[in-house]
Amino acid sequence: MDDLDHRLIAALRHDARAPVATLAQALGVSRGTITNRMARLERDGVITGYTVRLRPDAAPDEIRAWTSLAVKGNQHSVIRALLGEPGVAELHDTNGRWDLVAELRVADLAELSKALERIRGIPGISGSETSVHLQTFRG
Template sequence: MDDLDQRLIAKLRHDARAPVADLAKALGVSRGTITNRMARLQRDGVITGYTLRLRPDATPDEIRAWTSLAVEGNQQRVIRALLGEPGVAALHDTNGRWDLLVELRVGSLAELSSALERIRGIEGVSASETSVHLRTLRG
């Protein structure tokens, strides 16, 4: 990826629905260049999809939690199992005491409890610690 790819990705991070014409103008290149770059980034797997971001208060009944996991053995097997878990909104590989950081989004405390029970039951998960998200102070 070159500088133009990096700048394009930065613009798309800000607004993934920005029109190609607006992106081209902001980056000082033609619409065709932007279209070709986006197609290549998608084909190469750099861009894997587009997502929806909501205001933190847009889903007031949603419960968010962060679970830190320690993994023994095959981490890839644990990752595959976690990616199949419906409550997992994001999954991050980390360093330090914990191996993985899991962002959970569920509709109720009962759903959170069930999701945590399933996650803790995944072969290879040796320890976990969960914090419930109370509010966002800066997003």
């Protein structure tokens, strides 16, 4: 995946229902390029479907987790890769022991395991720690 693929995925995360023409204009490429990219990403299994975003309390069966990440080297390339990861719902730059914190939202523990495996395989990630969300007391 290249930078355009990552930017396309980020745009789709923001609005999975955006028309191809709108995506093409926002990314500065032709509609044909967007259509071809989306077809390839679907064919390759990178995009496995399109969805809606719900309030956190509206998806009680969803597994949520936070992964704290240490980055060695180019943080920008790591961020681009994480923004293209289907399990990453939000990504935050932090200070302290960890460089980034990713909120993961997945359907089940098997999907969480696969997402963590993909994330840990991103070049530049030198360490991670994951906590699974159990309960919210104030939201």
